[in-house]
Each structure stands twice: as structure tokens, then as C-alpha cells.
Amino acid sequence: MSTTEARTTAAAAVTASGLTKVYGRSDAAVHALRGVDVSFDAGAFTAIMGPSGSGKSTLMHCLAGLDTVSSGSVRIGGTEITGLDDKRLTMLRRERIGFVFQSFNLLPTLTAEQNILLPLQIAGRQPDRTLLDRVVETVGLRDRLGHRPAELSGGQQQRVAVARALAARPQVIFADEPTGNLDSRSGAEVLSFLRTSVRELGQTIVMVTHDPVAASYADRVVFLRDGLLVRELAAPTPQTVLDTLVSLEGAPC
């Protein structure tokens, strides 16, 4: 699937157009996003990259409805989410979005299994047992389900977080530096699960990362710099990602 096709296809899970985000006012205003147009295909694994301060986290927060935009539009599925009130946004997150954060992903009072089921319970939905079994099997947590987060390693905790995101079968999963706090082996495991879920379950994933190796697990990488989308890369390898980053560091935009 080429990137040109991806942008025009109706199967886009998330679409943003003319997205700007300004923090503060007048003199002290910081333009985090300066007009981003991007779309993320359904059933694809996309990475958002960029140097620190490029606006990649802000972009993700705006796409996921965690933050408000200054102007522009964001559509998830067919729904325009800018302008939705807090309650509708919450419902949208509950029904259609999954999250994996860099740290603090789990509730310390709940067991791994309870954490995985939490979004479904909040939404009042019955878990799909076969899917759940498959997810648990995939992330290899069968014998850890009764443990609390404090009894799990960092990698295991993050796998629980991924399982939680997958179990609710959201339209899109947003992952914010999911491997940022992990050693390379645990990181590789988590990234494999993310990729497997895309391949085998048809899950849509948008991941923010600054790690070229992590980005190379994706089907496509989009590069952000100073609040603008500046480049994108299909079928990335660590080397091509690194090269692109280096060229971005040097070149004026």
C-alpha cells in the first residue's frame, strides 16, 4: 500500500487537516502545531517521529481528543471530534480509542487481569472471551493475570497495558513512547506485540516515539519538525529512519 493511496483512501481511521495548536497568548505564545495535515490508515501501524519539541506528543494528544485544538479538524472514523464537549469526548475515548503510555499505565490497586478489563467495564461492555484469550496468549501473560502491577517487571507492566488497549478492540490505539522506560529486550517484545496485533487482528495503531528502532516496527513513519509534518517514510528500517532524522536535523525547513 503506497502512501499516496493511503492518504486518499476512505479507510483512514484518523484524519487531521489544518491542525494548529497554540499555547499561551500573544508574546508568550508557543505554536506547537502550525497546520498539520495527516491521515492514518485503518489496520496500519504508523509511527510519529521528530526531535524534542517538534510537537509529536501534542499532535497525538489532539488526535486522541485528550487536548483541544486551536484550529483545524480531527476525524476519528467518520466523527469530527473537535468541538465535542468533555462528555462526548470521554464516550469517544471509551468506545473507540485505546491508550498505551510511556509510564504509569496501570492502576496499582487492580490485578493485571482487572487492569486489562477496566476499559470494558467502564464502558459496561462484556469482554469477548476468545479475543481476550488470544490477546493474553499473544502478550504471554497467562500466569501473571492475578498479580498486581507492583509485582510485575516494567516490561510485563507495559505488556499488560498493550493487552488492555487491545482487549477493548478500539478503532485506534495511540501509544505514547511505549518503550521509553523499557530495556531494549522488553521494548522489542512490546513492539512485536503491537506489530502482531496489527497484522493478525487488523488493529490500527498510531505510535509516538523518538527511537528509530521502535519506529522501524511501523508500516509508515511520519516526521514532524517545529509543528509541521515535514517528511514521511514507508516500510522503514532503523537506518532509513535514522538517516531521515539526521537530514531533518541539518536541513532548514
Next chain:
Amino acid sequence: MLRTTLAGLRAHRLRLMLTAVAITLGVGFIAGTFVLTDTIQAGISRSFGAAADSIDVVVLPPPGDKPVVLPDRTLAKVREVDGVASADGLIRGTAALVGRDGKTVGDHPTRGMSIDSRVSITKGAAPRGPGEAVLDENTARLRGFAVGQAITVLDQMDAPHRFRLTGLFDVGVDQELAYFGAVGFDAATARAMTGVKGYAEIDVKAAPGVAADRLRAAVASATGAGPEVLTGKALADRLIAANGASAEFIALGLLLFGVVAMLVAALVIYNTFAILVAQRTREMALLRCVGATRRQVFGSVLLESALVGVVCSALGLAAGLGMGGAALAVLEGMDVPLPTGTVALAPRTIAVGLAVGVLVTVGAAVLPARTATRVPPVAALRTQPEAAVDGPGAGTVRRVAAGLLLAAGAAITAVAVTVLGPGEVALFTVMGGGMVTFLGVLVIGPVLVRPLSAVAGWLPARMSGVPGRLAVDNSRRNPRRSATTTIALTIGVTLMTMMAVLTGSIRANYNHKLEEQFPVDFMLSTQREGSHIPSGVGDGLRGRPELASLVRVRQAETAVTLGGREARRTVGAYEGPLEVSASSGSARGLAPGSVLAAEGLGVRPGGTLTLTPDKGGEPGEPVTLRVAATFDANATPLPPLVVPPTEFARYFDVAGDAQIMVDVAPGADPDRARKLLEEAARPYPTVRVAASTDIRGQFDEALDTQLMVVTGLLGLAILISLLGIANTLSLSVHERTRESALLRALGLTRPQLRLMLSVEALVLGLIGALVGVALGMVFGWAAIQTMFADPIYAPPVGQVLTFVALSGLAGVLAAVLPARRAARAQITAALSET
């Protein structure tokens, strides 16, 4: 280090605010107590001091058990002493004022007294001559009499006399006059009305230039041995001391509640500092990293608490000034006869307030400060510790200590209830057992939180879905924190429940007793002990169809020799259908020559006692009587010695009845029966008709008032413990900012997040209330066992359930602000916060 501490305080001032309010309230209450009692003391001193100014020397009857009066000749002797300008004798007795309804006012006859220059007439003029009288201001207002009107007062023979009310007077600080009310006359009229043939006090004024001390000596030598002669100042000092003692008693009672409030405040402070220290682990570690010693870290936490203590105690003193003033205003509004003055903070109040506030605050912070010193410097390098979750927590030491304390508490209480007989010793032992048990609960608290939260959270968790279940989990995630938070509430609820249980049980026991003593629908009696219901009343009621039964009791006081000791006792007889249940022997068919004796007099059936008949005012030949049976005096309205009516008439010539007990005929209208009785009693101002329900009502009212006052005072402790819940929650909310954000990201709505925190507070409140109610019920029961021989345990279930419900509700209220703050937070900001 000081600068760091100050900066820390500034940064955390919001988090410390609720703690500050807790300390301020506690100190305020204590300071307010001092302000109140100091003001009363000052008022007492001033009033007595003023009174002392107008008299130089006072002559009092010889001190002793029996009230005696100073005879006329003593007054005459005093008047002849050189240097005496004037001497007045003060006459005091009873003179029953008749109210507008034709009945004597009050439960006891009003006092009758002579009015001399010492009494301050506040309106109108002092009485002159046999047709004039004055009333004390309060009685006049209460009974609706105004200056210029006519009043009726009974003399000692219950004969009515009419007087013109010429003025009103102030009883000052005389508690007896304030309580009973007083009618004042000139000296001759007072003597005629009260029938008292002497003086309760002789007030002497010195001639110009004569020193009080010298005059005192002169008067003392004139009156000889016996009467007490004091200078006016010495008397004032004595009265001030006596009244001051009662003010101190009030202070002691109030301070007890102050101590409870401070204890609760200490728990709140302890918890706050413990949480703050836990949250600032990194900060403490950083201090250690940059070279602060353990001692410095310890000192910085203590210094912080000391600063908080000083500031809040100062605020508390200001609050106390306000509270004391408000209490005085309320008392004045309720016409409590208290001398008042300007409210002021005495140096002692300031010292005690500051010391208590600072010591409690610093003392409560010691343990958290010690925890702070254990933070290793390397903790600074770790990432922010996630919202704390305690481990299982309860070590063996804790369990063993708690077990020992609980066992000791139970043992002490069991001994008090089973071994010790009813009485004060047993009651205090129960209290001691209660305190030991409470300590045990305090220690075992963290272990109890888990099961109790399951109980308390059972319904909320089922009713409010995921937020509810998360809330119940949260309520037990820091068992120690939750235990400390809830135990503060437990203190108040325990005491309140105990008071409610005691009140309810005392009411039930009293009602039970009342039914025994007052086994009739109506009772006729007289206001004054020793006066009688004229026989015509009882005779007139006999045979009325509205009345089923009529029991007439006659009684007289006479010398009785019992076990070799002679004493004046009341002997009585009854006519009519009354069952006396004998505790030993047989009360049936009381024959001439035998007597029924109350238990506790020290005689058994078969024993004898000697009674001196008293007919026509002349002691007759002593009669020896055989005791036929003994009975429980508390269970009947009869006097302690009962003889057959025919014998009674032989021994004494008492014309009237002491009381008449009446039962309404079945099917007759009680209101009509009452009208009939009131009609029969109308000609006699001192004869009153009471229904059993009236007496019960009065007693209920007194109990309710008492419960209300105690509940109000305990309300302060409850309020402080609620501040504690709000405080713990807001600190937890702060600690769980990121957790809340995660939940919001996963789809929890703002109302759901608020609901979650409300349920958590509800569960905390319920845990505190459940423990409190359990303790209160148990120790209320134990206390009742020590108060009555055959106790009825009647816990007011409705009231106690209300306490539980209110505690839960109060917890929810305490969560309102923290929950709002948690729900308002931006998800992204909270998530990116490290």
C-alpha cells in the same frame, strides 16, 4: 534549613490548610472555655466584691449540719458593740408565691426574705409595712407580675396573704434565690410570713473611722462562742472561692470535650504529616543528597509542624475569644443567672492555648519526621514514586499488641460488669476498660480496614458500578492512612453512640421505675414537704364513678430507734388498693404492732424497731414494732416505714394526706377525670395534680436537653474528624493526579471520577461510624450494667442508625472539594507531569 522549611510551608500551604483549621478549632475550644469561665469568675468576684464593700462585718450562724438561725438577742448584742453604725438581720425562709392560675408557682415554694439596704432594688421601691412585697426580676417576668399589681403569698400555715408589688430586685449571684425565686418583705412581715424566728445572717456597718478588722474582733467577743464572725471581705473571698469552684467544675467538664477535640486534631495532624512526608520522599532525599544530615531533615519536619502549630494556635486563641463571647451571649439569652463582664484573654489562656496547640502539633509530627529521616539519598534519583500502596502492613508485633490491649480492655470491662457491684467504681472501671479497648482498636485499625471496607462498601460498590468498585479498592489501599483517618471519626461517633445508648437506657430504666413507683394515672401531692392535702379532697373524691381506685398516703416524721441508733424518719400509712411487693417476709395483712421497712434500713423481718408517737406536739410513750416485711423503697411511692392506718391514727394526729394516688375507671375519659381532680384541688393553692405522663415528659425533656448539649459539644470533635477525611482525600487526590488522568483517558467521565471519590469518602465515613457504633453500643451496655441493679438495655436503634447515615453523608460532603479538584484536572497536563 529554616529557609527551606519556610519555602516548603509556602509551597504546601494549601495542603496544610485543613490541618490548620483542625488545630485552630481545637485550641479555639480550649481557649473559649477559659475565656468563658474567666469571665464568669471575674463577674463573680466583682459582684461579691461589690457586696463586700457595703458590709464591714458579717455574723453567721454556727456552722453545722442542722440549719440554725441567729436569735434576736445576738442582733441586740451586736447593735450595742462600740463602733457599729448599723446592724441588720437577714431573715430567710419559704413563702410560696401563688401564680395567676391560683396554684403555687414552681416545683418548690419560693423563698421569702427580708429586704435590707444590701439588696439592689432594680425597679420601683423597697417594701414598707405589712401590705407590700417585692419579687425577684426573673420570677416576676416568668410569672407575669408587674410593679403595682397585687400578688398572693402563702404563709407557713398555707394561708393566703395579699400584697402590693412595690418593686423588683436582683438576686445577684445567690444560686438558691435564683433557682427557687424569691419574695421580699420588710423584716417584720418576712418574719411573719416565713415563720422563721431568727436571722440567717447579720450584716454590720462600721461607724466612720472604725477598721473592719478591729470591729470584727469586737463583735466576735460580744457574740461569744458559736456564731461565726467575719469581715465582709473574708466572706466575699469565701463566697468567691465557693462559686469559683463551680465555675472551675464547668471549665473541667468543657475542657474534657476540648481534650477529645485535640486528640482528634492530633490524629488529623499526624496523618497529614505522614502523607506529606510520603509525598515528599524525593524532596527529602534531595536534601540528603546535597548534604543535609538525618538530624536536619528531622528538624526541618518538626520545625514545619512547630510553625504551623504556633500560627494556628494564635488563630485558635482569637477564635476562642469569639467562641467564649458567643457562649456568654447565648447563656445570657437563655437567662442563665450568671454574672458577666467583658471577655478577655488572660495570660494563662494564651499560655495554655499556645502550649497545647504547639505541643499537640509537634508531638503528632514526631513519627512522620522520623520516617522522613529514613529516606535514603538515592531515592532522589528514582523516578517519582507512584501513589503509595501499603503492603499487608500489619506485623506480628502490631497484632500481638492489639490482641493484648483488646483482651485487657475486655477483661477490665468484664470485671466491672460482673464482679464489681453497680456504682461509681464500676462505672469508672468500665470507662478505663473502654479506653484500653480503644487503644487496641487504634493499633489494630489498619488490619480492620480491609474487611470493614468490604462490609461498608458492599452496597456502594454494587450500586455505582466501576467507580464504586475502584473507590472501595482505594479506601483500603493505604490501610494505615485510612485507619488513622477513620479512627478520628470513630472517637466522636463512639462517644455520641454511648451517650445515646445511656440516655435511651436510662430513660427505659426510669420509665420502668416510674411505673413501679407511680403505678397510677394521677397523683395529688403538695408543693412543700410536710404540708398536707386537706382530708376534704380525698373524702370528696371517694365514690366518684370516673375513678377506679383511690390510695391515700399519710405520713409524719418522728424519732425512730433502729439498731440502737435514733434518727428522725418518715413513718406512713396507706388506705386503698395498693400492692406492696415484699422483698423478704410478707406484706399482706399488716397487723397492729408490725411495720413494713424499706430495704437498706438495716432490719430484717422478725426484727424490731422503736418509734416515738408524736400527738399534739408532745412526744408520747415509745412503741416497739415488729418488722413484718421489707420492701424496695424505690419501687413504691411509700415512705420507708409503713404501719397500719389505724395504728398511724393512734400515733399521730396528722389531718391530711401526703399524697393521693388515683386510677381512672376503665372506659372513663382521662381528661374528664383530670378536670375532676383539678376541681377538687382548686381551693388549695399548694395541692397539685400530676399525671404519670407529665412526670415522664419532664424527665424526658431533661434527658433530651442533656443529650443535645453533649452531642453539640462532641460535634466539634466530629467536625475536626471530617476535616481529617477531607484532608486525607485531598492529599490522596493530589497523589493520584496521574491515576485520575489515566482513568479519564480510559473513558471515565468527570461525574464518574467525582462519584468515585465520593464513594471512597462514604466508605471511610461508614468504617469510622461502624467501629464507633460497635464500641459505643458495647460500652454503653457495660456502663448501664454498672448504673442499675436490674438494668434494662435500650439502645435507641433509630438514633444510632442516624449517626451511621450522617457519618457517611458527612464523609461525602467532605469529599466535595477534593473531588471537584480531581475532576477539573486536564488529562494531558496530569499525564505529562513527572
